[in-house]
Amino acid sequence: xxxxxxxxxxxxxxxxxxxxxxxxxxxxxxxxxxxxxxxxxxxxxxxxxxxxxxxxxxxxxxxxxxxxxxxxxxxxxxxxxxxxxxxxxxxxxxxxxxxxxxxxxxxxxxxxxxxxxxxxxxxxxxxxxxxxxxxxxxxxxxxxxxxxxxxxxxxxxxxxxxxxxxxxxxxxxxxxxxxxxxxxxxxxxxxxxxxxxxxxxxxxxxxxxxxxxxxxxxxxxxxxxxxxxxxxxxxxxxxxxxxxxxxxxxxxxxxxxxxxxxxxxxxxxxxxxxxxxxxxxxxxxxxxxxxxxxxxxxxxxxxxxxxxxxxxxxxxxxxxxxxxxxxxxxxxxxxxxxxxxxxxxxxxxxxxxxxxxxxxxxxxxxxxxxxxxxxxx
Amino acid sequence: xxxxxxxxxxxxxxxxxxxxxxxxxxxxxxxxxxxxxxxxxxxxxxxxxxxxxxxxxxxxxxxxxxxxxxxxxxxxxxxxxxxxxxxxxxxxxxxxxxxxxxxxxxxxxxxxxxxxxxxxxxxxxxxxxxxxxxxxxxxxxxxxxxxxxxxxxxxxxxxxxxxxxxxxxxxxxxxxxxxxxxxxxxxxxxxxxxxxxxxxxxxxxxxxxxxxxxxxxxxxxxxxxxxxxxxxxxxxxxxxxxxxxxxxxxxxxxxxxxxxxxxxxxxxxxxxxxxxxxxxxxxxxxxxxxxx
Numbered sequence: 001x002x003x004x005x006x007x008x009x010x011x012x013x014x015x016x017x018x019x020x021x022x023x024x025x026x027x028x029x030x031x032x033x034x035x036x037x038x039x040x041x042x043x044x045x046x047x048x049x050x051x052x053x054x055x056x057x058x059x060x061x062x063x064x065x066x067x068x069x070x071x072x073x074x075x076x077x078x079x080x081x082x083x084x085x086x087x088x089x090x091x092x093x094x095x096x097x098x099x100x101x102x103x104x105x106x107x108x109x110x111x112x113x114x115x116x117x118x119x120x121x122x123x124x125x126x127x128x129x130x131x132x133x134x135x136x137x138x139x140x141x142x143x144x145x146x147x148x149x150x151x152x153x154x155x156x157x158x159x160x161x162x163x164x165x166x167x168x169x170x171x172x173x174x175x176x177x178x179x180x181x182x183x184x185x186x187x188x189x190x191x192x193x194x195x196x197x198x199x200x201x202x203x204x205x206x207x208x209x210x211x212x213x214x215x216x217x218x219x220x221x222x223x224x225x226x227x228x229x230x231x232x233x234x235x236x237x238x239x240x241x242x243x244x245x246x247x248x249x250x251x252x253x254x255x256x257x258x259x260x261x262x263x264x265x266x267x268x269x270x271x272x273x274x275x276x277x278x279x280x281x282x283x284x285x286x287x288x289x290x291x292x293x294x295x296x297x298x299x300x301x302x303x304x305x306x307x308x309x310x311x312x313x314x315x316x317x318x319x320x321x322x323x324x325x326x327x328x329x330x331x332x333x334x335x336x337x338x339x340x341x342x343x344x345x346x347x348x349x350x351x352x353x354x355x356x357x358x359x360x361x362x363x364x365x366x367x368x369x370x371x372x373x374x375x376x377x
Numbered sequence: 378x379x380x381x382x383x384x385x386x387x388x389x390x391x392x393x394x395x396x397x398x399x400x401x402x403x404x405x406x407x408x409x410x411x412x413x414x415x416x417x418x419x420x421x422x423x424x425x426x427x428x429x430x431x432x433x434x435x436x437x438x439x440x441x442x443x444x445x446x447x448x449x450x451x452x453x454x455x456x457x458x459x460x461x462x463x464x465x466x467x468x469x470x471x472x473x474x475x476x477x478x479x480x481x482x483x484x485x486x487x488x489x490x491x492x493x494x495x496x497x498x499x500x501x502x503x504x505x506x507x508x509x510x511x512x513x514x515x516x517x518x519x520x521x522x523x524x525x526x527x528x529x530x531x532x533x534x535x536x537x538x539x540x541x542x543x544x545x546x547x548x549x550x551x552x553x554x555x556x557x558x559x560x561x562x563x564x565x566x567x568x569x570x571x572x573x574x575x576x577x578x579x580x581x582x583x584x585x586x587x588x589x590x591x592x593x594x595x596x597x598x599x600x601x602x603x604x605x606x607x608x609x610x611x612x613x614x615x616x617x618x619x620x621x622x623x624x625x626x627x628x629x630x631x632x633x634x635x636x637x638x639x640x641x642x643x644x645x646x647x648x649x650x651x652x653x654x655x656x657x658x659x660x661x662x663x664x665x666x667x668x669x
Contacts, residue, residue: 055469057476109650115468116412117653120604123414124649127601128642135639247597251476258473302487309480316474317462 003184010180017172021165029164030236031276036171037232039272040178042257043265044225047182049254050262051191052218053198055115058106058122060250061129062099062223066230067240069098071146072139074234078149087151088235092174095231096224103223104216111215126250130242145241148234171232178225183265185221194218248305255312261324270323279304384634385627390518392626393525394584398603399610399618400529401577406612408549408569411460412604414475416577417596418482419455423448423578424585424595425490428497437500444582445575452574456567486593494590503587521583528579529619532572545569598642602629605649 021029041063048054073094077087106125110118133140140146153166161169185191193214196204201211234240256275261267282304286296319326398420405413413419426447431440455478463474501516536542547555548562549569556562580603585595606625610617625648632644 049469053467053469055472109654113653116414116472117608119414119472120412120601120608121649121653124601124605124642124646127598128646131639131642135637135643248480251480254473254476255480298488298491302484302492304484305480306484306488309477309482309484312477313459313474313481316470316477317459320470 006180006183010176014172014176017176018169021161021168026162026164029162029168031280033164033167033171033232033236035272035276036168036175037229037236038253038256038275039175039268040229040232041226041253042260042271042275043175043179043182043268044222044229045253045257046262046265046268047186047194047225048218048222049257050264050267051186051194051198052215052222053114054110054215054218055119055254056110056122056219056222057119057247057250057254058125059222059226059253060245060247061122061125062103062106062226063230063233063253064129064240064242064245065102065223066095066099066227067234067245068140068146068230069227070095070231070234071148071240074148074150075146084151085154087149088170092228092231092235095234096227099227099230100220100224103220103226107216107219107223110219111212123247123250126245126247129245133242141241143242145239145243148238148240150235150238167236170235174228174232178228179265179268182221182225186265190214190217252308255308259311259315259322261322261326263321264324267322267324274323278307282307380634384630386514386518387634388627388630389623390514390521390626391584391587391630392623393522394580394622395599395603395606395626396619396622397525397529397580397583398577398599399606399622400532400615401573401580402603402607403610403612403615403618404532404569404573404576406607407615408545408566408573409456409460409471411471412475412607412612413455413460413573414472414600415455415478415482416475416574416603417581417600418479418486418593419451419574420448420577420581421585421591421593421596422451422482422486423574424497424581424591425486427578427582428495428591431498437498441579441582444578448575448578449571451578452571453567455574456570460570461563461566483593490593492593494592496590497586499586517587524579524583528576532576533615601642602645605645605652608649609652 017032021032024032041059044062045056045059048056070091074087074091077090082090106122110121113121130143133145134142153161153163157166186194193204193209196207196209197211197214204214205211230240230245233244237244252275256271257268258271259274260269260271279301283300286299286303291299315322321328398416401420402412402416405411405416423444427440427444430443431437434440459474459478460471463470499517499520501520503515503517534542536546544555544560545565545568547558548560548565552562555565581596581599584599585591588595588599602625603622606621607618609625610619610621625645628648629641629644633641636644
């Protein structure tokens with residue numbers, strides 16, 4: 001897909017989603033905003049893990065860094081009497097920068113690790129997060145976290161859109177920007193370098209690519225995307241606390257990236273939708289059933305985690321390319337059936353490369369499987 | 378000085394548990410080249426079974442036996458049911474499968490037993506006793522030491538002195554050659570997972586009563602600590618896991634004793650960072666773990 005086409009798609013997606021907020025109820029707008037915030041984090045993980053081959057469980061900690069950066073900046077500015085768009089844009093920028101700086105620090109160490117080592121280190125990062133917030137509780141608010149003074153929607157829009165719809169607008173615009181940037185990076189020179197380093201670091205080094213620098217850069221970019229997601233969550237929920245960025249949340253983000261299809265940014269979109277929709281669907285379904293309070297309390301939350309875990313295991317075993325991989329394969333089958341109609345056997349004897357050689361997970365996707373825009377085909 | 382000694386001994390007791398848990402990670406790594414991220418959840422599941430058995434029979438020892446048996450079966454089940462089919466073509470696949478299992482097991486435990494913390498009984502008092510005027514071990518600490526020493530000693534004997542141990546080592550180090558020589562490598566792999574899981578279950582059963590209590594997430598921190606220990610010791614080295622476990626236990630005890638308990642996870646993070654930067658393969662490692 002050409003760059004112009006990609007921008008066209010991005011613009012269309014933005015207009016479509018913003019238009020959607022006029023139709024859907026305000027709770028759905030809130031969900032849309034949350035999904036867009038998650039999407040930033042998941043897309044960052046897609047770049048890092050899918051294209052870079054570095055498995056990080058620390059994405060929640062980096063989103064937390066974004067949320068706290070947002071909170072601290074916004075509260076300081078509000079105390080100083082700042083108002084208007086500045087109180088929105090500067091904290092968002094701070095969220096991205098704050099997470100990127102943390103990502104740089106971690107990346108300098110993590111860029112030298114691989115496989116389970118990196119996963120374990122980033123897991124320690126998430127587990128240590130509550131300890132960090134309570135150690136610096138005078139600044140970070142301990143277990144309670146921080147309440148944030150946020151800039152509300154502009155006065156001219158009041159009465160026209162709900163607060164939730166306004167939050168969704170902001171989240172849609174930011175996440176589409178993040179995804180377009182990531183897509184441009186993945187399709188450009190940096191993406192090629194990243195995949196080269198993932199597939200064979202020695203060959204990449206011989207070709208003049210600096211593997212360490214490429215890995216650290218990937219970490220910083222991924223962290224910046226996560227920081228944007230954390231900033232958006234901070235704005236939407238008006239709070240930043242350690243409880244929201246637990247190990248389970250980190251695993252959820254990884255689950256979303258893997259289940260959506262870790263080879264592609266479109267997969268990240270499916271993952272984000274799933275991450276918001278599935279728990280909602282499950283809780284709606286269980287609330288329909290006549291359950292005792294005790295049982296309902298036990299099912300609450302746990303059922304979603306169980307299904308996510310099961311899905312994650314099944315995806316690794318059965319469909320390593322995730323939802324997007326399945327869709328691409330189904331699309332190819334359809335296309336083949338249409339183009340090779342006579343004789344019908346030829347479609348069978350010449351199966352598509354995707355179906356004849358089932359690729360094992362993320363690590364081996366082709367560049368053309370990386371659609372550029374958040375809305376996909 | 379008294380406080381220093383007390384913290385050191387207390388750290389050794391906690392370290393023994395970390396050593397056992399790290400050793401269980403090392404066993405799987407040696408057998409299958411997999412870091413099992415579900416190990417903590419599997420151990421907690423076995424601990425819940427022990428808790429239930431103790432509650433039903435009123436005997437701690439029945440619970441202990443149940444934990445070992447349950448751990449053994451859970452390990453075998455996970456290997457036969459999931460890990461066998463994951464494949465090792467990418468280092469990420471087993472990790473992701475392990476994380477899926479982690480979520481699944483924790484959620485099932487939460488649904489069956491609830492998310493609240495439960496207190497577990499211990500067979501011995503955990504109040505420290507005084508020897509020559511210095512408070513050192515509690516009798517529970519000694520019990521923990523004895524259990525772990527017994528099991529680790531048993532494992533060492535099994536691996537070095539028995540034909541079964543030879544077959545286990547052979548199928549871990551040269552699976553193809555071992556198969557050619559008539560070793561049922563697939564069965565050995567399952568056995569390795571089962572033994573590792575039983576060891577993890579014992580470690581969790583011993584450590585959980587001294588922590589906050591039994592909870593589906595009770596082993597999250599323990600897993601991270603044990604992973605750190607395993608990395609420090611080198612994932613390939615059982616001796617490294619044991620020594621690293623004791624060292625990390627003492628270090629953690631000093632940090633929480635002098636600096637406050639909240640600092641322990643931060644200390645672990647920094648320690649892990651330092652070790653991974655200086656010697657990514659671990660202090661005791663023989664093989665090269667870092668590329669480029």
